Amino acid sequence: MPDQTKPGDVASSVGADEIAHAAAMLDAGQLVAFPTETVYGLGGDAESPDAIARIYAAKGRPSNHPVIVHLAPNGDPNYWVAQLPSDAQRLIDAFWPGPLTLILKRAAHIPAAVSGGQDSVGLRCPSHPVAQSLLTAFSALRNGHGGVAAPSANRFGHVSPTTAQHVREEFGDAIHVLDGGPSDVGIESTIVDLSRGFPALLRPGHVTPQDIADVLGEMPRLPDGSDASAPRASGTLKAHYAPRTPLALLPFDVLEPLLAARAPGERVALVARASRAGRWAEAQGVHFVAAPEDPHLYARDLYGLLRALDRANVSRILIEKLPDTIEWIAVNDRLGRAAAAFEANEA
Structure with a gap:
């Protein structure tokens, strides 16, 4: 970190x-x-x-x-x-x-x-x-x-x-x-x-x-894509905050088949909470990073981590999708926009 x-x-x-x-x-x-x-x-x-x-x-x-x-x-x-x-x-x-x-x-x-x-x-x-x-x-x-x-x-x-x-x-x-x-x-x-x-x-x-x-005394309206009258604001484009290495943000049960199916000799990065990583934390060809369990610590470390993974000689960055709760809204926002940069390229 x-x-x-x-x-x-x-x-x-x-x-x-x-x-x-x-x-x-x-x-x-x-x-x-x-x-x-x-x-x-x-x-x-x-x-x-x-x-x-x-x-x-x-x-x-x-x-x-x-x-x-x-x-x-x-x-x-x-x-x-x-x-x-x-x-x-x-x-x-x-x-x-x-x-x-x-x-x-x-x-x-x-x-x-x-x-x-x-x-x-x-x-x-x-x-x-x-x-x-x-x-x-x-x-x-x-x-x-x-x-x-x-x-x-x-x-x-x-x-x-x-x-x-x-x-x-x-x-x-x-x-x-x-x-x-x-x-x-x-x-x-x-x-x-x-x-x-x-x-x-x-x-x-x-x-x-x-x-x-x-x-x-009232909850602000949350971003859901339906607020057509909202002013443009910094960092709100669909694709943003992206590393240069292709990044995918997926539930862990979807990541596991991708890890199992990687090409011989391929080296990938896995960012997941240690409680979920299991055997992949020690798997050959997997550069594992234990993600913080606390959303504020995850946010603090996120951009430094993505920049470090750009230098880690991996073909892909696979990141465990985080809980869809209000505590994780900011980290999910940044990771979602980073992943969208590569989804756009694939479209």
Whole structure:
């Protein structure tokens, strides 16, 4: 499993001078990759269409796919939105700084480029100390209103980065990277849409639907493919978060025949909970990884694991389908989109 050094262990290694330099780069319209508690982001000035265009170009991201604006802890979300509903303020009070993104109606002076041309905008305030230092320094350069647009710092559709090294593997020396250690949550933020008068979960994450319901007094609408009026949001395409090695997500009783029928000399990866793996954990030609039984630990390790399996010299990655329960909704979402990338190729 990936190194699990905590963000606070290395935050002090990013000094004030480095933070100031990175903030100045953002102010000049350049891009900076930085750590958050979820994944590493590829940041640019959220009010500069040119900087946003550079993000899209670097990632190879479709320009109609919105990016999330990251705010400093003392940032004012009212600057970015046409109106801040009371439900939004309640969620901000409960979960910011933290891994929750809110979709709200965009203020007229905020460029549409940050929203993929939509009239909404996604906002969040990350809790990682390096992210907070960078966002605070950049905001100070903009009279307290600086925001950083930052999708995950990887090529579009690929596995998101949770370490600075992952970012370097994607972009080499082309992107300046602040190294804040491994991300502690490990998957992207929960996205809740409040732009239509009711709460709707667009992307599951560390903040659960029940967490949201506990604050708002009602369960958000869950993504089921039928919400045709939902705004486009980061990480909600059917195929996403995919490794380069073909990946299948199947119930364990379906995986077993595939393991038994593999070609002579073929080496495959099996990711399953140890309680289910049985004889396959020691089988020749099977690179077995014991999956965490806890959904938050699974989420934290997921992207580092997929990147490691891309380097493991296996022909396929076979992953045990997880329980279809609310506790596993975020991990199931990421694994399902990763598998869909290969289902699309086979179609």
